[in-house]
Amino acid sequence: MKAVVVHGAKDLRVDEVPAAVPEPDGVLVRVVYGGICGSDLHYAADGRNGAYPVEEPLTLGHEVVGVVADVGQSASGAPPIGTRVAIHPAVPCAPAGAAEPTGLHLTPGGTYLGSASTRPHTQGGFAELLPVGVGQLRVLPDNLPLRRAVLAEPLAVALHGLARLGDRVRGARVLVSGAGPIGSLAVTGLNHLGARTVVAADLQEYPLQVAKSVGATEIVRLSDGETCEPGSFDVVVEAAGAAASLASALAAVRPGGAVLQLGMLPGGGVPVPMASLIAKEIALFGSQRFDTELDAAIALLAAEPALDAVVSHEFDLGSTAEAFACAADSSRSAKTILRLSADPDS
Structure with missing residues (x-):
């Protein structure tokens, strides 16, 4: 399968990597869209994000949505294959529907998709297939297209900050x-x-x-x-x-x-x-990332079609270099996204 991998400063490639499979108690998601974040731009341009240098090939991406493609043989509570989902990028993370803050986003040693903060690095979601835990999935409402749903993670970040x-x-x-x-x-x-x-x-x-x-x-x-x-x-x-x-x-x-x-x-x-x-x-x-706000972000995205305007550009995997250049130029773009596989909503 193909993935967007940074090997060092100004060394971003679309690599052929081994096909992912689900953990026995996890699921495999066919990633449809991934939003390019500022941290992805820093890794690609500088080979690091803040204090965290890239020390091994790192698949980027943590703002991802897609479709359940496979379910581990011992996975409990997993949605059926074909279900459209957003993915919570953190482990550990708050359970879906959590009503009270958990503080899990501040847990020392936690992981986040597409991050060099851990050794080995936590590989990200700019890949055609992504294995994740059942608890990281958020089933999307029928009236929320995947192309808008890709804003769920950054919107959750904004909502968490405002809640502060x-x-x-x-x-x-x-x-x-x-x-x-x-x-x-x-x-x-x-x-x-x-x-x-x-x-x-x-x-x-x-x-x-x-x-x-x-x-x-x-x-x-x-x-x-x-x-x-x-x-x-x-x-x-x-x-x-x-x-x-x-x-x-x-x-x-x-x-x-x-x-x-x-x-x-x-x-x-x-x-x-x-x-x-x-x-x-x-x-x-x-404000640090988010805690329980992913569910609220999904609900708000479903209720606000005007948020389509935040997604300004879409590129396929073959145009990844152009996508990153576009995302880095705020004079002509808002949220730039990658399309990693076919959109079932289209």
Whole structure:
């Protein structure tokens, strides 16, 4: 079978790898779509993601959906072959339908699809076939096409971060700093949670138009010199993963407001003026992946066809290099996806 494998910095290949089989108590999924994430781009360009270098060939991808292709002989509770599913990329992970937070996403030593954080590395889902545990599957509703469902993992990340804010969102004026895929998904999540106004700010026009199409009330074109009035937002969601954006967030939030650090900041020291955190009594929240929110993300995707706009480009495996180049260019793309096998919805 074919898989998208990174061998080192600027060494991304579509390799022929041994065909996967399910574990006796697991399932095999025929992967249909995979979304290219920022971590995939870092592995492909730099041979590492933050503190985690690629030390062996690594199949990328953790935002994947597909169809159950085979079931292990001792698997219990597995959906039938042919069932359309999203995949929770973490082990351990919260069970489907979990009502209360589990904290499993913070478990030391846990694994995540397509990650070099473990030795051996945890191989990812940009492959034609992917073996996973039964507990990682989420059956998709009939009215949710796979092409939109591929947004389930990043939307779950956004919803988990917003949940960290508690009751601060309802009725609030909110700024989303960075209108890329995670920022645009946060816009939808904020509206769903009852924000009064959602403003999206970015340097690029393309992501701003995507954010507007999924519910941003206003947009701020930073490259045109437009700015956000200091102290004018109850909540700011930093979704760009840039030190300058965090500094702007601390300036834009009102005294007593809250900032959610949703974007992944670079490792090491980050030069951000933190005095306002004290002077304005700002509540600063971090957010790591997600816990129980995958089910809520799937339900929201089924209810919001407008989220189709977040998927801007689709490439087949033969055009993987072009797909990664497109995903890396925020001036012309939002979420870029790979089609790894035939879509039964088409």
